[in-house]
Amino acid sequence: xxxxxxxxxxxxxxxxxxxxxxxxxxxxxxxxxxxxxxxxxxxxxxxxxxxxxxxxxxxxxxxxxxxxxxxxxxx
Ligand SMILES: [Zn+2]
Numbered sequence: 001x002x003x004x005x006x007x008x009x010x011x012x013x014x015x016x017x018x019x020x021x022x023x024x025x026x027x028x029x030x031x032x033x034x035x036x037x038x039x040x041x042x043x044x045x046x047x048x049x050x051x052x053x054x055x056x057x058x059x060x061x062x063x064x065x066x067x068x069x070x071x072x073x074x075x
Contacts, residue, residue: 003046003049004042004043004046007036007042007043007045007046007061008039008042010036010042010063011036011037011038011039011041011042012035012036013035013036013063014033014034014035015033015034015035015036015045015061015062015063016029016030016033016034016061016062016063016064016065016067016068017029017030017034017059017060017061017062017068017071018030018068018069018071020059030065030068033065045061049061
């Protein structure tokens with residue numbers, strides 16, 4: 001399964017990532033997760049993953065909050 005296929009298999013499911021900044025969106029995704037809405041959303045998440053955001057740490061999505069937390073904190 002490619003990473004894109006993984007995102008597509010998560011349509012309708014909740015994904016989590018750690019907050020890479022203190023903005024409302026990041027805090028929300030870290031605490032509440034984000035639901036992959038449809039094919040376009042899966043494609044979007046796939047494309048932004050690994051690209052970094054505002055020059056900060058790279059984005060990485062996980063199936064559980066626990067896994068995402070393991071990625072948190074400045075290195
Ligand atoms: Zn943010």
